[in-house]
Amino acid sequence: MINGERTIARPLRWGMVGGGRTGQVGYKHRTGALRDGTYQLVAGAFDLDADRGRDFGTKLGVAEDRCYATYQELIAAETGRADGVDVVSVATPNFTHFEITKALLEAGIHVICEKPLFFTVKESEEIKALAEEKGLIVGVTYGFTGHPLVHQMAAMVKKGMLGDIRIVDMAYTHGFNAGDDVGAPEAVQWRTDPKRSGPTFVLGDIGTHLYYLSEIVLGDIKVEKLLCDRTAFIPSRAPLEDHATVLMHYDNGARGRLWVSSVDAGNMGSQRYRFVGSKASVAWSDSHPDQLIYQVQGEPERIMHHGMPYLEDESLAADRMGALHTEGLGDSWSNIYLWIAQAIDAKMRGDDAFLASHHYPDIHAGLEGVRWLENCVKSADQDAAWVDFE
Amino acid sequence: MINGERTIARPLRWGMVGGGRTGQVGYKHRTGALRDGTYQLVAGAFDLDADRGRDFGTKLGVAEDRCYATYQELIAAETGRADGVDVVSVATPNFTHFEITKALLEAGIHVICEKPLFFTVKESEEIKALAEEKGLIVGVTYGFTGHPLVHQMAAMVKKGMLGDIRIVDMAYTHGFNAGDDVGAPEAVQWRTDPKRSGPTFVLGDIGTHLYYLSEIVLGDIKVEKLLCDRTAFIPSRAPLEDHATVLMHYDNGARGRLWVSSVDAGNMGSQRYRFVGSKASVAWSDSHPDQLIYQVQGEPERIMHHGMPYLEDESLAADRMGALHTEGLGDSWSNIYLWIAQAIDAKMRGDDAFLASHHYPDIHAGLEGVRWLENCVKSADQDAAWVDFE
Amino acid sequence: MINGERTIARPLRWGMVGGGRTGQVGYKHRTGALRDGTYQLVAGAFDLDADRGRDFGTKLGVAEDRCYATYQELIAAETGRADGVDVVSVATPNFTHFEITKALLEAGIHVICEKPLFFTVKESEEIKALAEEKGLIVGVTYGFTGHPLVHQMAAMVKKGMLGDIRIVDMAYTHGFNAGDDVGAPEAVQWRTDPKRSGPTFVLGDIGTHLYYLSEIVLGDIKVEKLLCDRTAFIPSRAPLEDHATVLMHYDNGARGRLWVSSVDAGNMGSQRYRFVGSKASVAWSDSHPDQLIYQVQGEPERIMHHGMPYLEDESLAADRMGALHTEGLGDSWSNIYLWIAQAIDAKMRGDDAFLASHHYPDIHAGLEGVRWLENCVKSADQDAAWVDFE
Amino acid sequence: MINGERTIARPLRWGMVGGGRTGQVGYKHRTGALRDGTYQLVAGAFDLDADRGRDFGTKLGVAEDRCYATYQELIAAETGRADGVDVVSVATPNFTHFEITKALLEAGIHVICEKPLFFTVKESEEIKALAEEKGLIVGVTYGFTGHPLVHQMAAMVKKGMLGDIRIVDMAYTHGFNAGDDVGAPEAVQWRTDPKRSGPTFVLGDIGTHLYYLSEIVLGDIKVEKLLCDRTAFIPSRAPLEDHATVLMHYDNGARGRLWVSSVDAGNMGSQRYRFVGSKASVAWSDSHPDQLIYQVQGEPERIMHHGMPYLEDESLAADRMGALHTEGLGDSWSNIYLWIAQAIDAKMRGDDAFLASHHYPDIHAGLEGVRWLENCVKSADQDAAWVDFE
Ligand SMILES: NC(=O)c1ccc[n+]([C@@H]2O[C@H](COP(=O)([O-])OP(=O)(O)OC[C@H]3O[C@@H](n4cnc5c(N)ncnc54)[C@H](O)[C@@H]3O)[C@@H](O)[C@H]2O)c1
Ligand SMILES: NC(=O)c1ccc[n+]([C@@H]2O[C@H](COP(=O)([O-])OP(=O)(O)OC[C@H]3O[C@@H](n4cnc5c(N)ncnc54)[C@H](O)[C@@H]3O)[C@@H](O)[C@H]2O)c1
Ligand SMILES: NC(=O)c1ccc[n+]([C@@H]2O[C@H](COP(=O)([O-])OP(=O)(O)OC[C@H]3O[C@@H](n4cnc5c(N)ncnc54)[C@H](O)[C@@H]3O)[C@@H](O)[C@H]2O)c1
Ligand SMILES: NC(=O)c1ccc[n+]([C@@H]2O[C@H](COP(=O)([O-])OP(=O)(O)OC[C@H]3O[C@@H](n4cnc5c(N)ncnc54)[C@H](O)[C@@H]3O)[C@@H](O)[C@H]2O)c1
Structure with missing residues (x-):
């Protein structure tokens, strides 16, 4: 605390x-x-x-x-x-x-x-x-990634509470760019310009958040190959993408699915994560960050709340407000x-x-995000073919 | 009614x-x-x-x-x-x-x-x-597909309330087969045996429900090519799959994502659908079938309830219980x-x-389900490559 | 089953x-x-x-x-x-x-x-x-009251899973009569006419459902005294009520709160129940009848789903559709x-x-509903004073 | 912002x-x-x-x-x-x-x-x-009360978006004191001791939050009479209460219901508010503070999200994180x-x-909270009789 x-x-x-x-x-x-x-x-x-x-x-x-x-x-x-x-x-x-x-x-x-x-x-x-x-x-x-329950998920995976990790499902989608960019603010203009945004739009803008958080939770489990299917529903954004799906195969045999989009009209769900193991799953979303859904196959679903004594030490150490009291994104940044x-x-x-x-x-985390983006673009440029992650 | x-x-x-x-x-x-x-x-x-x-x-x-x-x-x-x-x-x-x-x-x-x-x-x-x-x-x-709100979604797409369809996201996952099949009931035994189940396990067992419902909602929009990545986390099930992701490109440029799994430990969410258009989205799940989430970009999210006068005629015609009163899966079968x-x-x-x-x-709907499975298997057999839908 | x-x-x-x-x-x-x-x-x-x-x-x-x-x-x-x-x-x-x-x-x-x-x-x-x-x-x-999870609650109370019952909180409110009754259908006309509806409107119309369900769950625990505060926001309905709160003291020391209203504009939540014991609580709503919220103080919240093997026999015996598949109000009537x-x-x-x-x-259940209404009216008629339940 | x-x-x-x-x-x-x-x-x-x-x-x-x-x-x-x-x-x-x-x-x-x-x-x-x-x-x-959506509710009531206010329903309940106080921390010891806590326990501890927030939203509408039924399920806490219900009649004819408890075993819902008008209702909870439920009778339910341009100026002025990004309790305190x-x-x-x-x-708000507590205690001391608010 x-x-x-x-x-x-x-x-x-x-x-x-x-x-x-x-x-x-x-x-x-x-x-x-x-x-x-x-x-x-x-x-x-x-x-x-x-x-x-x-x-x-x-x-x-x-x-x-x-x-x-x-x-x-x-x-x-x-x-x-x-x-x-x-x-x-x-x-x-x-x-x-x-x-x-x-x-x-x-x-x-x-x-x-x-x-x-x-x-x-x-x-x-x-x-x-x-x-x-x-x-x-x-x-x-x-x-x-400063939210206490992110570190709860990581601790649970590490302790083996989920069993062997099999499936990772992640999404960060919103619809704020569902319309075109005529008259859009500067923050949209540079994001959709490859010279200023870099090789990606939504993959870099929001996908890197998903990827880094999954790295925290997955620990040693690494991507082995991936496929990225990206597109620009607003043509002026091409070659950058406003929608992409990335499939990943991990070195332990797990499969990953990741979705990013800024044309998902009306979606206010922010980020959603689901880590599935052979025994149980955990799910968390930034839109209701104070709760973690923990599902053991064959048992009632459990909702864990931040700040509660039953959580792992790693999670409680990052808590600021205490149980019953919502932690916001600012609290998460504050931890970072x-x-x-x-x-x-x-x-x-x-x-x-x-x-x-x-x-x-750290710099390594930043570098790994860039590496992931490079691999995504490499796949996308080959018509969404599978590429070995390197 | x-x-x-x-x-x-x-x-x-x-x-x-x-x-x-x-x-x-x-x-x-x-x-x-x-x-x-x-x-x-x-x-x-x-x-x-x-x-x-x-x-x-x-x-x-x-x-x-x-x-x-x-x-x-x-x-x-x-x-x-x-x-x-x-x-x-x-x-x-x-x-x-x-x-x-x-x-x-x-x-x-x-x-x-x-x-x-x-x-x-x-x-x-x-x-x-x-x-x-x-x-x-x-x-x-x-x-x-007898649920009144399924037909509400179809009517809304048809009337153009979502604009041009861009993204289809579907999932039907559960964890009832997270463990292996030793001692499992007959209904599991034949499902995991290619001779009795056919060329697929979860794709046919639960994926066909997703695909048919999406056909109802999408109307004229058809799959043009797809990619299917399937795997068996319980090895004895191979070559059949207990987990698969299918990516689809539709002939109007829309992109589809479909996930089926019977090893999604603890998931009780049943089927979930999201249809995203250039203006708005609709989302529906069989686990809370009485409500439809309708999201117009830039407006408050709307939750529509079955049986309410603001719904389209197609939906009200299929209603049995009336507003406030839950329709169950049996009511849906009853309509079918x-x-x-x-x-x-x-x-x-x-x-x-x-x-x-x-x-x-009808028989056409059944046939189209089988066609979709054939295309999925064709892709999966080529290491999850893209195949033209035929 | x-x-x-x-x-x-x-x-x-x-x-x-x-x-x-x-x-x-x-x-x-x-x-x-x-x-x-x-x-x-x-x-x-x-x-x-x-x-x-x-x-x-x-x-x-x-x-x-x-x-x-x-x-x-x-x-x-x-x-x-x-x-x-x-x-x-x-x-x-x-x-x-x-x-x-x-x-x-x-x-x-x-x-x-x-x-x-x-x-x-x-x-x-x-x-x-x-x-x-x-x-x-x-x-x-x-x-x-035919829903399987109603009988799960009763079985849990009976087994002592909640400890001693302390608090009962119930509501059945909607807004379909938020406007006045000019031109309303026959079913509204007679309900708001004391000659045809009887001594109450919403208390009898929807409150009796709450009361009977609570009797099932509470078993031997009986109301000892109560207070009923009722009003008609649409004056033409007086002396009948379109909104009422009933407070109850039970013979084991528990306290009850019950709210009924047909002017709760926009509310689509149907019936909600919460039974609180010294150790744990259960909560259930007819609007999402397939899930029961079970909260043990100091542990993660649990969501129980109908049809799952971890439920009590009394609940499973009343199940028709099986886990993952929604039971509707019709299934409940069907059990009744x-x-x-x-x-x-x-x-x-x-x-x-x-x-x-x-x-x-049975007739006894019907009679007890009428008795409860008589006591409510007696209290309401004394400016919402406490009356001994008789 | x-x-x-x-x-x-x-x-x-x-x-x-x-x-x-x-x-x-x-x-x-x-x-x-x-x-x-x-x-x-x-x-x-x-x-x-x-x-x-x-x-x-x-x-x-x-x-x-x-x-x-x-x-x-x-x-x-x-x-x-x-x-x-x-x-x-x-x-x-x-x-x-x-x-x-x-x-x-x-x-x-x-x-x-x-x-x-x-x-x-x-x-x-x-x-x-x-x-x-x-x-x-x-x-x-x-x-x-620093949350942006609290001020959205107040602005909506003021603009007449709900019509005439009819019903106020509020609760702040948790179960952290479901067990007795032997060995409890100092913060519990003084709260349950009239000499140090004052004339109330949960009414003052959490009820005053409800009451003040309702004052913000209700503006000119004032309590005219009230009834408070309080009890101590853990006897050592008497004469202070660990559970209370307050019924209120407002000067415009509206009816209020307020529930506070610290023995509501397992409840993690924090504060919940519902303001019902002749046309529409708003509901908000501190446990998911980023969303406001706005229900116009006869229309789809609406969920409003903090930081969105469709909100009233009063709400946007208090926003710190922007849409999609959760505001926590700390942000609310920060505004206060x-x-x-x-x-x-x-x-x-x-x-x-x-x-x-x-x-x-301000001091007036503090004083009004104390006045409300005095009236609650006066009623409770008369066996939960109605008292004129003074
Ligand atoms: N971590 C997150 O959650 C998150 C969220 C949003 C943005 N970002 C990242 O933050 C960065 C900024 O994004 P933004 O949306 O705030 O952009 P923005 O266009 O809204 O703001 C950029 C700011 O930088 C200033 N600026 C630009 N060039 C400058 C220079 N050479 N020297 C000094 N000031 C300069 C601009 O005047 C402006 O104030 C991007 O890299 C973006 O990807 C991260
Ligand atoms: N539409 C849906 O939602 C849904 C749901 C579950 C199953 N299914 C489908 O229903 C079919 C049956 O599945 P199930 O799970 O009920 O299987 P099951 O193994 O549980 O039951 C099969 C039943 O058929 C009987 N049977 C088998 N062969 C027979 C024969 N030759 N003649 C007469 N009876 C015979 C068995 O004795 C048994 O009663 C499958 O095709 C399955 O895909 C559909
Ligand atoms: N159990 C529940 O969940 C539930 C739900 C709704 C209504 N009800 C109860 O059901 C009863 C009917 O309510 P409703 O809303 O359907 O009323 P309604 O006015 O909509 O329908 C009444 C029906 O009864 C017929 N009828 C009236 N008097 C008759 C008579 N003397 N002989 C033959 N038929 C006659 C009418 O023609 C009409 O078809 C009421 O007691 C009501 O409280 C119970
Ligand atoms: N606004 C809110 O949301 C909220 C939340 C919790 C508590 N409170 C209120 O805050 C107050 C404190 O509650 P708490 O739960 O933090 O209590 P606590 O017992 O946990 O802490 C009290 C603190 O005050 C110190 N203290 C006590 N007497 C002192 C004195 N004479 N001089 C200097 N320091 C002294 C103690 O050493 C301790 O650090 C109470 O009035 C309580 O009602 C408000």
Whole structure:
């Protein structure tokens, strides 16, 4: 149970690139980070529009002279200060992630970067090597995976409560792009442009969340081959997709099904997961995140509620509100930000033992997401043929 | 609204082959047929075990001398009576459907046969031709499709309330075969034996229900190519499958996803359907059949309830219990049996006009189910490759 | 598990008074009775409009000369026939129940009567005495209580699975009378007229269902005092009520809350029940009758599904469709009609032992409903004061 | 939509009394306050155990010399500092609220106090007068009422979308006290002791939440008379109650039903509300706070989701996460804390115009809760008789 007591040496000095007034995801970063005195927002290059960014930053409580016009300025100025930022979050469109992350790391600043991390595995490996060389952390904001019940599922699978995993069924679909993109906001424009979004639209935008969460739950079980059938119901989005199904074969013989779509008109169900084992299944959805459906074949279905003593320790450790009281997406982000802070803190203290067993969405998680996307695109480009996962 | 008033000339004299005391599906036939004075159960060869069959038949109220040891005896005796059966239902394991149906039709008896209808398209076409030649009806007991809200979905798609259909997502999964088949009842033994079950297990057993219901809702939209990935998590079931995913491309550009499994441990959700159009979606599940979820993008989700005046006429016409009062699977079967009776009645009266516009699960529906299975197996046998639907 | 095998000596010859073409509840009787060859509909005085009644009756398959203009004619003619009716159902407005039931019993005919049974306890006791004297059965169509999971709840309470019962919470509310009654159908007109409806509207119309079901589940626990607060939001309905809350104190110290309303705009939830014990609770609703929520304090919530082997025998014995397959309200009525038939059959056979342990909604159940209504009205008439239950 | 931009002149310097390491509600205050730079936690008397309190406070980032042993010390020291606290939250057992609040106000410090505010209306009026005299704000942490959809309900009622309000049905029940209190934690011990809890247990503990939320939604509609039936299923809790039902008559003719219990074994449903009007109803539960059920009689049920453009401005203004992304209880508290901060800020600026139209749970709301409790107890003490609300 988290109650706000500090678990790190001191609050981290934190900056943001992107996440400005009009940005979609910026507030999720701030509401995740700015709790419990873990981070202090002291600098930012929040916006492509420098004036708006400065105005916004000061309204967030950042000193005017630490509201920068560009990330380059931010790096230059902050590295020159004794009280410069420890860590910077990157909440800009996908195509800028690589160069900004690289520049921050080279300047000795820890990074928290949005997903999909980069465009290619090659870029991701380059950044991984750089971060290792510099002794810096790169966290990735898979913001849904901080929910206590996600870690309940992982613990149950690990303990063998489901038996051997056989089937994984996942979906993240909505209908906010059911119509065409004429007059759509900037956040839609860049997402549907391969130059700015990268090789995918919904696969990277929402599919990576599914894939990472499944990695947490599945542990050692890995994809062996996959098939991706993608399409653009709104033609202007091609070659990017607004709908895709991915079938996966795992190395233990399990089968996976994953569906992503932004043209699933009217669907408000957000993410849904189902992990089926030889004895039992668990199912969880972000739309009702406080409950986990646990089904043992031949027994009454069980609904587990967050914060209840019957849950595994891993789940209770991530709880903030306690039973009966809903945890929201912000609480989940807050855990992700906390876990990344703990990694940065350990890195600063040189505590490798802690880091060896500490779980958070790291550069490896980000890289694996990019690898999965590369494999999906490879399959899709061969008319949705099966490809060996590599 | 159905209230029990007779819509056919006289009650049909009805017999059953199979559906004996230990049979799984037999009571569904009887509870479907024996309402409203539409059918009268007057004869049967209910059981492989003739004595048990006779004892059972008399307990159902059938005269002892019309409880036959075999379907051959039934045909011989009943065709010799002035008050012989008009129609016989076949509720036996799959491998017997073809020969029994054929023999009944040749004897001039209408047939109501279980699904999956036969093993091959060729057999199905042979029976179709035979029925036409003889002027007889062959109905198929896709028993879930009598629910009023199934016909609401079809009417909504037809009226264009969803816009252009883009995505079809269907699943029928349960976990009753999550364990192996040692000591399993007869109904499981034959289902997992290719000689008696035919070329598939769950695809034929439960997938055909999904496929037929989707045909009702989709109207003119047809499968163009498909891919079927099937597996047997219990190895003794191979080459038959206990889990399969089918991806479909439709001729209007829509994409389909279908999942069937009998190893989905603990799942009690029965069948779930989602039809997504460019404007709106509808979703329905047999586990809560009284409600239809209708989602127009950008508007509050709507839940429609059976029996309410805002529904389309097609739906209200099939309602038995009225709003607030649950319709069960038996009510759905009851409609299927009624619609088949109306077809038989029209055939007897030579009313071709009625038949031309009357909808019920007919030989064509049965044949299309078999065709779909053949295509699934063809794909599965090529390591789950895409195949053109033919 | 019910599979249609006859459990009585021979099908009962059955007649109906009321339940004509325009009647609301008539079809529920027929769909409940006309299954499994338990009853055969052979006579009726279906309608106040004799011609319409005759036309309707013949469409139901009743011989024209046994479609009578009045219940008096029916009694006169049927008692004169060797193959006259064994039992008659009364599905007419409340104010006619007493005189029709009385006349039938006096003529030696078993009766199945609608609820609320009569206007007063005195009338009910008179009929009870008459039925006993004549050796006849009076069944009451509390049609919702045939659901298998109702009997699961009763069995669980009896076995002590909930601990000591502390709280009973019940509601049956809908909004079909949210507007006023101008132009409303006959079924609404008589229900809101004290002369024809009796001393209550929604308390008798829907509250008696709640009360009887709770009697089944609670067994020996009885109401000791109660308070009823009723009102008519549509003034023309006064002194009858379209909304009422009843608080009850039981003799074991438990507290009850009951809510009935027909002005609960938009509510489609039908009946909801919650029985809370010192250890656990059960909750069930007629709108999703296939599932029972079973909550042990401190454990995951459990959802039990009808037809599953983990249920108590009492529940499985009442199952018709089997797990995964929805039971509807018609199946429930069908059980009620079956259980009444078994009582009549036992009575005919003089099998008192059977009758002593056989449960069905009998004259006593009907009388208790009327008693409860009398107590409610007594309280309401004293400005919703507490009254001792008597 | 809230995105973290500051709406007040400067962050408020904030202290806490109570809410220490073992306190149940303390973290909810902190997670509510410590966002968006609205409050800075600078001082506290967190715990009866001064050492533990100091240790805890420093772990929360409070300077050691501002972690005080008692609230008296806190007041003495903080009023002596130029940078002393602006506002202090009181998160201690009920019996201490009055004296601590009074002392803080007298020292010129704004107060945020837990509910139930005080033991008596008299005390509440005294504090109200004192706050007015001093020009200080007293906020009350009805923490559930910050949810955007609560304000959607209020806006819909105000606009007349439901028609005339007829029925209010509310419940907040759980089973965490289904067993007795032997060995229970301190938070249960004081709650069941009249000296420390005040005149009620569950009525004050959870019932006040229901009542305040209903006040927000109902606007001008006020309780005219009520009846409260309370009991203690665990006898040691008497005269306090662990279960109560309150019936209310409102001045517009509406009827209310309210249920609170902490012995509702297994119930995890938290709070549920239903407001029924002559045309439509709305229903909302804290357990799935992101959705509002809106039911217009005769139309499909509608489910409204937070953050969607079709909602009223009042609701969208309170949204933090945006559609598809769950808001949790912490987000709700965060809004409450923000609204109180805005009141304090306006008070500091002397902005009476802002205060006149600004809504937040203020001293009046706290007082009305206490008044409601007094009326409930008055009724309960007369054997659950009706009492005029005064
Ligand atoms: N983790 C999640 O759940 C989640 C949710 C939404 C978006 N995202 C990711 O977050 C990123 C941003 O997405 P969004 O929807 O907020 O985009 P957006 O277009 O809404 O906002 C981007 C913001 O970045 C600013 N910006 C752009 N380029 C910049 C630059 N070079 N320097 C400084 N500021 C710059 C813009 O002014 C704007 O404020 C994307 O990578 C997206 O995939 C993640
Ligand atoms: N429409 C549906 O929803 C549904 C549901 C279940 C089963 N089914 C289908 O119904 C058929 C029967 O399935 P089941 O599960 O009831 O099988 P089952 O093995 O449980 O029962 C088969 C019955 O047929 C009898 N039988 C077998 N061979 C016979 C013969 N030659 N002559 C006379 N009687 C014979 C058996 O004695 C038994 O009573 C299958 O085709 C199955 O696919 C359909
Ligand atoms: N058990 C249940 O769930 C349930 C449900 C609905 C109604 N009911 C009860 O059923 C009874 C009928 O209700 P309804 O809603 O069907 O009423 P209704 O007004 O819709 O129908 C009454 C029927 O009885 C006929 N009738 C009236 N008086 C008659 C007479 N003297 N002789 C012959 N026929 C006569 C009418 O012509 C009509 O067909 C009432 O007592 C009601 O409380 C019970
Ligand atoms: N708003 C809500 O949703 C909500 C929820 C829970 C509790 N509450 C209210 O919060 C208050 C506290 O409840 P709780 O459950 O946290 O109680 P608790 O017993 O769990 O915690 C009380 C805390 O206050 C400290 N404390 C007690 N007396 C003190 C004093 N004189 N000075 C300083 N510290 C003192 C204790 O050491 C402890 O840390 C109660 O009034 C309760 O009704 C409100």
